[in-house]
Amino acid sequence: MADVAKEAGVSHQTVSRVLNDHPNVRSETRTRVLEAIDKLGYRRNLVARALVTKHSRTLGVVSFDTTLYGPASTVYGIEQAARAAGYFVSIVSLKSIDRAGVRDALDYLADQGVDGIVVVAPQRSAAEALADLPLGVPTVAVEGGEAGEVSVVCVDQVAGGRLATEHLLSLGHETVWHVRGPSDWLEAEGRVAGWRAALEEAGREAPRPLAGDWSPRSGYEAGRSLASMRNVTAVFVANDQMALGVLRAFTEQGVRVPEQVSVVGFDDIPESEFFSPPLTTIRQDFDAVGRHSIEVLVRQLEGGPQERERLVVPPTFVARVSTTRV
Numbered sequence: 001m002a003d004v005a006k007e008a009g010v011s012h013q014t015v016s017r018v019l020n021d022h023p024n025v026r027s028e029t030r031t032r033v034l035e036a037i038d039k040l041g042y043r044r045n046l047v048a049r050a051l052v053t054k055h056s057r058t059l060g061v062v063s064f065d066t067t068l069y070g071p072a073s074t075v076y077g078i079e080q081a082a083r084a085a086g087y088f089v090s091i092v093s094l095k096s097i098d099r100a101g102v103r104d105a106l107d108y109l110a111d112q113g114v115d116g117i118v119v120v121a122p123q124r125s126a127a128e129a130l131a132d133l134p135l136g137v138p139t140v141a142v143e144g145g146e147a148g149e150v151s152v153v154c155v156d157q158v159a160g161g162r163l164a165t166e167h168l169l170s171l172g173h174e175t176v177w178h179v180r181g182p183s184d185w186l187e188a189e190g191r192v193a194g195w196r197a198a199l200e201e202a203g204r205e206a207p208r209p210l211a212g213d214w215s216p217r218s219g220y221e222a223g224r225s226l227a228s229m230r231n232v233t234a235v236f237v238a239n240d241q242m243a244l245g246v247l248r249a250f251t252e253q254g255v256r257v258p259e260q261v262s263v264v265g266f267d268d269i270p271e272s273e274f275f276s277p278p279l280t281t282i283r284q285d286f287d288a289v290g291r292h293s294i295e296v297l298v299r300q301l302e303g304g305p306q307e308r309e310r311l312v313v314p315p316t317f318v319a320r321v322s323t324t325r326v
Helices: 002-008 012-019 027-040 046-053 069-084 099-111 124-131 157-170 186-201 216-227 240-252 286-301
Strands: 058-064 088-094 116-120 139-142 151-155 177-180 234-237 262-264 281-283 310-313 316-318
Touching: 002 012, 002 027, 012 027, 058 069, 058 099, 069 088, 069 116, 069 286, 088 099, 099 116, 099 124, 116 286, 124 139, 124 186, 139 286, 151 157, 151 286, 157 186, 157 234, 157 262, 157 281, 157 316, 177 186, 177 216, 177 240, 216 234, 216 240, 234 240, 240 262, 286 310
Parallel strands: 058 088, 058 116, 116 139, 139 151, 151 310, 177 234, 234 262
Antiparallel strands: 281 316
């Protein structure tokens, strides 16, 4: 910084004010300092800055199974929102979801001096592990169930399950079958709850859900079972990857979609509009989830209201041609 000040012919304090966007700097002086910074290739020392300000301008993110579209898109949304808010991001991805693993990840990020942490906790075991940990750093959970020890930002999975089921019922189907996600996932539980509630309110019996694990393979196996049943005319699948497997199984078994069976997915992955047929689905706004999680965390960092929040992002229905009226 001293070299920049000498090159620009200004004081060390003036360089500091330019770097921190202080308003009391004349425009010609600011230009001269920025030109000197560019000429000398100056980069501020973030470690030294953190020692002075007591803030690293870095947020930690703990995530699980980022090979799946939902968690990966959530992490991406968080990272983009953090950058827009002026923060760097340090990410820890865990394979095992238990109290020890979550604690190790939080300790690792705390040792890095992060200002706050976002934990992507879509599984019940992760939410439970987070609930009873002594947290010394402001923390927000994404898809972490009810707000307890930490604030929560989530998509309304129950509403998504309702949207899918109510759409199929509105087309005249007597009932709707469901290929669900893994039982430990809070998102899967919410979608089941919305599906079941919509059927019950319509006075329809809920068939026994078929189990899946989010993969196209599990959807394919469920689709083979559904194709063998004569009374299946509508299926709500808990994510688009499993819906792809269901569509493949139906094609192999000679079941026409949507002429014989209507299918709705969940997530609106980029490929879903290119399925055969293009998939009607429920879209999750991962950008909004990321933006709101960072907003909640920054409010905590800036000393705002410290009561725990639960912010819910609504899903949206995306109509394509995998469903039709009976």
